[in-house]
Amino acid sequence: MPIQHRNRITFLQILYPLRMLLKRLSVFLMIVAAVMAVFLSKSNPEISSFFRMKIADATVPVEKTLSLPLDFFSFLRGKMAEMASIYQENRNLKEENAALKKTQELSLVLASENQNLRKMLNFVPEHGVKYITGRIAAETGGPYIRSAYFTAGQKAGVKKGQIVMNEEGVVGRIIEVGENTSRVLLITDINSRIPVVTGDVGELAIAAGNNGSLLQLIYLPEGSKVKLGEEVYTSGDGQFFPHGLLIGYAESAGDKNMVVRPAVNWGRLVYVSVVDYGGDNQAPQ
């Protein structure tokens, strides 16, 4: 009877211990790969940004579609709130209208005076400001990062560093740009620092985000006389924000470590505009 070599050793069987070792070590090897990815992302932010925006270009349309039905509920909520205060609002609007008529007359006089003075000084006008309006499709970051994805990117002319605003005030600034999406660093993020000036007193400070709902005013001079509810604007110092954009309102008076409530209502943050000041993507000083 011929001897049958049933237990022939194959190449795969030789490699079996190695395969088992790799299987056992796979979690450890993958953790090493993840740590290496962190180092790579930190040392080459461009690579990290490229991958992030590629993923965002693919996922943001889905997130945008998911948030569309919420518009209806948001609209209903707004309408119900309006109905509740319609009489009071009507009275306020009438008073406001009378005050605005007076302001309009004054501003017409000032505009004509301004035009005459510009002619006398041979003033060269600045670049025209353009707006790119889109939607906030995703608000991301969990407890650690305050950022949002905006539904316009390179194709629409969005560039890194541009300012994002809505009708209420400054929302943030563009930090990453993809083909059809871009990422906005919100003013409340821990890495956000904006040079500001207070409206009435004119104190200079830095509005710093702390991942909470309020901003902290740092480097405010000692003995500052900032009043409660005073408006806080961008000061135009630094290279990103022009002068005079509304950031928020002072929440306490005179303190050295004062906080500012952002003018933007984060719960109603849907449509925003990226402000293009022309030139080399820099805000005018």
Add this chain to the structure above:
Amino acid sequence: MKRSYYFKLRLRLQSVLPGVLTVALLIAGAANFQLPGAAEFIPSFSVMAIFFWVIYAPRFMPQWLCFLLGILQDALNGAVLGQSAAINLVLWGVIYSQRRFLIKESFSVLCGIFAITSLLCSILAWLVFSLVNGRIFFTPSILMQWLFTIGCYPLAHWIFSNIYLAMVRNFRYAGWR
């Protein structure tokens, strides 16, 4: 018994369902809900999914999938790529090493263990974030997110269990192990 091609395809598609569902939850969780502060409190779907699937069916939640889920999570959050992947893999390793004991536990005990595990994950995420950014900061929303995560786990467990049982029934019917 010979099964049709479509039946086999259906089983294959079912086996990727846990991964697809977790990806869908991560993407849906990042959508703009027009609620102030909603983004801070969105529960950690990846921790819930990894905890459940590694205990009951680790073949549907392999290490490479945890790695990819972490990368997706970081991309959606705008974080440094790789930090969530590392946390997911540590969680995978810990749960996988204890699954023989965990699989026997009752639902209420599992919920308690999940609360401790997700707290450890939150602490680890906070440490990694502080280390990567070179600064230590604390915000109450870290604790809020943890509370939301443990509050949502029973519902997630119920959904995942139903999917798992349906899959097991189909797989047994097909004679697959």
